[in-house]
Amino acid sequence: xxxxxxxxxxxxxxxxxxxxxxxxxxxxxxxxxxxxxxxxxxxxxxxxxxxxxxxxx
Numbered sequence: 272x273x274x275x276x277x278x279x280x281x282x283x284x285x286x287x288x289x290x291x292x293x294x295x296x297x298x299x300x301x302x303x304x305x306x307x308x309x310x311x312x313x314x315x316x317x318x319x320x321x322x323x324x325x326x327x328x
Contacts, residue, residue: 277320284313
């Protein structure tokens with residue numbers, strides 16, 4: 272996985288933060304939860320990328 276995947280993961284994280292913020296602002300608990308879930312998924316992918324980088328280096 273390369274730079275494209277890292278950028279994609281960061282984009283997913285930012286999208287999740289936006290959903291969470293919008294959910295809080297509109298008192299939409301479902302949207303807020305979706306945002307947190309998106310962020311968690313992105314963070315797991317980013318952690319996997321870091322582990323791969325460690326073994327490559």
